[in-house]
Amino acid sequence: VLAQEPGHENAIINLANSFRWTLDFENAERLLERHQLLNPELRDVGACLLNFVSCRTSKSPETILKMHREYDARMKPTNLKRFQHKKTPKSKFRVGLVSPDLRKHSVACFLLSFLKHHKRFDFQVFCYAEVAKEDTMSAQIRDLVEGWQNTVALSNEELAKRIFSDKIDILIDLAGYTNDNRLPVFNYKPAPIQATYLGYYTGTGVDEIDYWITDFDATPED
Numbered sequence: 001v002l003a004q005e006p007g008h009e010n011a012i013i014n015l016a017n018s019f020r021w022t023l024d025f026e027n028a029e030r031l032l033e034r035h036q037l038l039n040p041e042l043r044d045v046g047a048c049l050l051n052f053v054s055c056r057t058s059k060s061p062e063t064i065l066k067m068h069r070e071y072d073a074r075m076k077p078t079n080l081k082r083f084q085h086k087k088t089p090k091s092k093f094r095v096g097l098v099s100p101d102l103r104k105h106s107v108a109c110f111l112l113s114f115l116k117h118h119k120r121f122d123f124q125v126f127c128y129a130e131v132a133k134e135d136t137m138s139a140q141i142r143d144l145v146e147g148w149q150n151t152v153a154l155s156n157e158e159l160a161k162r163i164f165s166d167k168i169d170i171l172i173d174l175a176g177y178t179n180d181n182r183l184p185v186f187n188y189k190p191a192p193i194q195a196t197y198l199g200y201y202t203g204t205g206v207d208e209i210d211y212w213i214t215d216f217d218a219t220p221e222d
Helices: 009-021 025-038 043-054 061-075 106-117 136-144 156-165 183-188
Strands: 093-099 123-129 147-150 170-173 193-196
Touching: 009 025, 009 043, 025 043, 043 061, 093 106, 106 136, 123 136, 123 156, 156 183, 170 183
Parallel strands: 093 123, 093 170, 123 147, 170 193
Antiparallel strands: none
């Protein structure tokens, strides 16, 4: 495919994954880096490279974070308008969770324990699920939260508007640069505080994400 159409994004990613699955990590990384240089506008190729280098030890945490920041700056729309937040009294604190993995997936397994034991009288949880086919795990999570929105049919701007209208206090990304993530939504700053957690190896490099819930091994020294 690439011989006939060198910029075919899915073919680039599939070939990189084929190298990866046969443990040929050097060729996988080299392929993605080359095509990112040739076609910097290919969002998924760049995201695949970030995902790939994040789970290897060939680059330092500082280098990986720098790559993520450069990608975010390159992909961010120049005319993006961010939401302006006003403090409004609410009876309960609102936390929003954005994820494509609110289904039978390891992220959902970890999340389920948290949702079963959080203090619902202190705060409310709203889920924004990029899930094409909901399953029994989706149903379990949906029963434990105050709000559930399937986001597959929503554009990034539409989803950002929905989150803003839900008056979310803290919005948490649970995917990073894994498949079907909605990280571009965070560029709009639809919640006054934004964080990333659980579903990715490193930080995202997204300027509008204020916190990275992590540990010492994955965190740059500064």
